[in-house]
Amino acid sequence: MDDLKIIEHSTLKVPYEHLNKMYRNVQKSIDRDCSSINQTMSQIDKQTKTLSDLNQKAELIQSLSNLVEKLRLVKKRSMDLRNEEKEQLELIKKRVNNLKEHDSSDLIVRKNFQKNRLDRILIDYFLRNSFYKTAQILVEQSNLQQMTNLDIFLNEKEICDSLESHETQKCLNWCNENKSKLKKINSNLEFALRQQEFIELVRQQKCLDAVYHSRKYFVNLTPNQLIDVQKSMVLLAYVKYSDNQTSQELLSETRWQYLIDLFKQDNYKINQIPEQSALTTILQAGLSALKTPTCYKKVTAVHNHNCPVCNINFNQIAKPLPYAYCSNSKLIDSYTGEIINEHNQPMMLPNGYVYGFNALMKLMSENDGKIKCPRSHEIYDFSEAQKVFIL
Amino acid sequence: MDSLVAVEKEVDKALDLFENFYDVIDQDINKVIDHVVSIMNDLAKIENDQTFKLSADDSVSMCKEQVRDFIKRYSEKHKDLHANISKIGKVIDKNFVPDYGNLSQINLIDTPEKKNNLNMAICEHLLRNGHLEACETLIKESNLNEKIDEERKKPFVRMNYILKKLRDKDVDPALEWCQANSKELKEINSNLEFNLHRLNFIKLVQQGTKAQLEALKYARNFAAFANDCSKEIQKLMGSLIYMTTGLENSPYSSYLGPELWQEIEEEFTKNACKLLGLPVECPLYICVNAGSKALPALVNILQVMQQTQVGTTLSKDELPIEIDIGQKYRFHSVFSCPILRQQSTDTNPPMKLICGHVISKDALSKLNLSGKTRIKCPYCPVEQSPNDARQMFF
Ligand SMILES: [Zn+2]
Numbered sequence: 001m002d003d004l005k006i007i008e009h010s011t012l013k014v015p016y017e018h019l020n021k022m023y024r025n026v027q028k029s030i031d032r033d034c035s036s037i038n039q040t041m042s043q044i045d046k047q048t049k050t051l052s053d054l055n056q057k058a059e060l061i062q063s064l065s066n067l068v069e070k071l072r073l074v075k076k077r078s079m080d081l082r083n084e085e086k087e088q089l090e091l092i093k094k095r096v097n098n099l100k101e102h103d104s105s106d107l108i109v110r111k112n113f114q115k116n117r118l119d120r121i122l123i124d125y126f127l128r129n130s131f132y133k134t135a136q137i138l139v140e141q142s143n144l145q146q147m148t149n150l151d152i153f154l155n156e157k158e159i160c161d162s163l164e165s166h167e168t169q170k171c172l173n174w175c176n177e178n179k180s181k182l183k184k185i186n187s188n189l190e191f192a193l194r195q196q197e198f199i200e201l202v203r204q205q206k207c208l209d210a211v212y213h214s215r216k217y218f219v220n221l222t223p224n225q226l227i228d229v230q231k232s233m234v235l236l237a238y239v240k241y242s243d244n245q246t247s248q249e250l251l252s253e254t255r256w257q258y259l260i261d262l263f264k265q266d267n268y269k270i271n272q273i274p275e276q277s278a279l280t281t282i283l284q285a286g287l288s289a290l291k292t293p294t295c296y297k298k299v300t301a302v303h304n305h306n307c308p309v310c311n312i313n314f315n316q317i318a319k320p321l322p323y324a325y326c327s328n329s330k331l332i333d334s335y336t337g338e339i340i341n342e343h344n345q346p347m348m349l350p351n352g353y354v355y356g357f358n359a360l361m362k363l364m365s366e367n368d369g370k371i372k373c374p375r376s377h378e379i380y381d382f383s384e385a386q387k388v389f390i391l
Numbered sequence: 392m393d394s395l396v397a398v399e400k401e402v403d404k405a406l407d408l409f410e411n412f413y414d415v416i417d418q419d420i421n422k423v424i425d426h427v428v429s430i431m432n433d434l435a436k437i438e439n440d441q442t443f444k445l446s447a448d449d450s451v452s453m454c455k456e457q458v459r460d461f462i463k464r465y466s467e468k469h470k471d472l473h474a475n476i477s478k479i480g481k482v483i484d485k486n487f488v489p490d491y492g493n494l495s496q497i498n499l500i501d502t503p504e505k506k507n508n509l510n511m512a513i514c515e516h517l518l519r520n521g522h523l524e525a526c527e528t529l530i531k532e533s534n535l536n537e538k539i540d541e542e543r544k545k546p547f548v549r550m551n552y553i554l555k556k557l558r559d560k561d562v563d564p565a566l567e568w569c570q571a572n573s574k575e576l577k578e579i580n581s582n583l584e585f586n587l588h589r590l591n592f593i594k595l596v597q598q599g600t601k602a603q604l605e606a607l608k609y610a611r612n613f614a615a616f617a618n619d620c621s622k623e624i625q626k627l628m629g630s631l632i633y634m635t636t637g638l639e640n641s642p643y644s645s646y647l648g649p650e651l652w653q654e655i656e657e658e659f660t661k662n663a664c665k666l667l668g669l670p671v672e673c674p675l676y677i678c679v680n681a682g683s684k685a686l687p688a689l690v691n692i693l694q695v696m697q698q699t700q701v702g703t704t705l706s707k708d709e710l711p712i713e714i715d716i717g718q719k720y721r722f723h724s725v726f727s728c729p730i731l732r733q734q735s736t737d738t739n740p741p742m743k744l745i746c747g748h749v750i751s752k753d754a755l756s757k758l759n760l761s762g763k764t765r766i767k768c769p770y771c772p773v774e775q776s777p778n779d780a781r782q783m784f785f
Pocket residue numbers: 292294295304307308309310311722723
């Protein structure tokens with residue numbers, strides 16, 4: 001398995017899902033056009049059956065000319081539909097071609113791919129966390145319009161904003177647009193929105209309207225939904241809600257946040273966007289693979305400010321993660337940063353600190369032939385250093 | 392790669408079929424239109440009641456047939472294309488993994504502090520890569536205002552300017568920066584200034600004979616680097632031979648590619664970050680690169696663990712497999728006890744035996760279970776007292 005397989009599913013699946021949706025709408029549009037042509041044709045047919053003399057000729061020719069008009073319109077629309085479908089297919093192709101750079105034989109192309117991938121992952125993270133402007137700027141500056149799903153998230157933002165200002169209509173429209181998909185994933189969103197509308201009516205003391213509303217929309221309920229409805233209906237029975245916990249919950253402001261979260265979840269699902277951001281999952285794997293016990297040792301540790309796990313921004317984040325597994329010792333000289341191995345033998349000073357042979361040479365040249373331990377500052381002769389064997 | 396080719400194949404197939412479908416439909420619709428128009432023309436010429444009725448009956452019913460035939464084909468042929476569309480989806484699902492399995496179960500960023508930390512790391516990444524505007528917007532949108540002050544951004548603004556100029560193949564601002572920081576750059580053994588001069592020199596050589604004198608004059612800049620870069624200077628001066636015939640077909644063609652310019656950007660960023668006391672390479676970039684190497688292996692092992700019912704989540708102590716993230720990304724010594732195959736910790740540190748062999752403290756205790764006063768080294772014949780072992784620090 002390679003990283004493309006793990007990370008890039010949604011890069012291709014999201015535009016595919018869009019293509020699928022578009023295809024269905026195109027089919028609907030075609031069927032509408034066909035039935036409209038059919039209708040006109042049937043009228044002409046009927047008209048022809050009742051013909052009796054030449055006086056009706058102009059009328060018939062007019063009808064036929066209307067048919068031609070309609071056909072030309074359909075022809076024009078068919079070209080638009082063709083472009084729509086073609087563009088979306090080509091978008092998937094462009095994404096495929098971009099991903100191919102992952103394995104390019106050209107180092108620069110590969111490096112650029114990695115850079116762009118990080119930008120894409122960040123844009124996804126920004127969008128999920130509602131940093132819309134930051135996302136837009138980075139998309140533009142890095143030229144990633146075709147590699148990111150900005151539109152879906154901007155559409156999402158609009159609906160979230162409307163829910164935040166306590167409006168249900170936009171979200172209900174969205175539910176209607178995606179009816180069959182939502183049914184497939186057993187979405188509870190539309191019900192929850194209708195329930196909220198009911199609650200708002202009660203809040204405004206429009207109890208009768210609330211009853212009408214409930215009769216209209218609370219039909220074909222699942223057992224769980226029925227329980228929710230019953231809980232909401234109780235609101236009608238109380239004059240004051242303050243002393244009842246369930247009622248308080250229902251009337252609470254947090255229910256709107258719950259609706260926003262519910263909508264976002266369903267929006268991700270039907271657009272094939274993973275629930276988790278790629279950034280946090282990749283970070284989790286990366287930090288673990290980099291994490292060593294040394295990153296958290298306080299006393300004897302060698303600080304290496306190039307290490308991301310030691311970095312102040314990641315140290316706490318990586319804390320609960322497992323350490324990298326390391327079956328063989330891998331030694332790095334704390335002074336020079338060089339690898340310690342058979343070509344750069346490990347040597348231990350009497351204070352227990354270990355350096356590579358090269359580092360000792362360097363230390364001696366810097367201090368008149370004496371070794372000053374960079375960590376304990378004790379001074380030794382080279383003869384005091386002992387060769388050690390790390391297997 | 393195969394997975395990408397598989398998807399592309401299906402997309403290409405669909406593209407062909409769609410093009411073909413719309414081509415045929417367009418022709419069909421033209422035929423229908425032509426037909427209706429010809430009927431209209433024919434009818435217009437008729438001046439006799441009887442002929443009109445017969446002819447209208449006849450041609451309209453023919454037209455009806457053709458129109459019905461067309462709309463049926465239009466709708467049904469498009470419906471048929473669905474098989475190809477859904478095939479694309481199936482190939483994507485077959486070749487790519489839709490989720491990270493149980494790996495995504497922990498919530499990595501579970502406190503507001505960690506969220507701030509992550510956003511700070513992203514800000515640093517954006518600053519390092521010349522996305523000053525994106526960084527400033529992120530600071531606003533993620534409420535990091537109090538955490539990043541203007542002073543911290545200042546050096547990056549200059550850095551961004553220099554990088555932008557380098558992208559336009561203008562090395563002068565970078566050279567100025569080198570001269571202003573020459574002492575510090577010398578301390579870190581930087582070759583940046585020489586490499587910048589080299590690029591300027593190559594630019595001149597590329598211009599051909601008309602820049603000959605200028606190139607010779609510019610070469611004097613190399614004098615200061617004679618000690619450290621003598622080989623490369625020799626090589627550069629040799630390029631003057633090809634000034635008339637052009638470098639393209641000379642042993643110097645590699646000087647013309649984009650590599651040197653890409654490298655100089657990276658080298659400058661690394662030098663500048665080092666002087667600012669920042670990590671040489673962006674920590675976020677390292678994490679994500681290491682992560683994309685580790686992720687497939689981890690998702691894979693979790694699947695295997697589930698299938699063999701060993702477990703469903705990763706251990707909290709140590710990853711179950713070794714992941715090779717490359718020497719470049721190794722930042723600390725790791726001592727792994729050759730006997731117990733465990734990494735050393737504060738409570739189980741590496742111990743040096745008299746003979747110079749190193750084992751972990753736990754392994755040493757195991758050798759000495761019976762409390763003997765003398766033990767034998769597991770790797771050589773030397774006998775010694777366990778008390779003579781010394782703790783060591785890497
Ligand atoms: Zn570390």
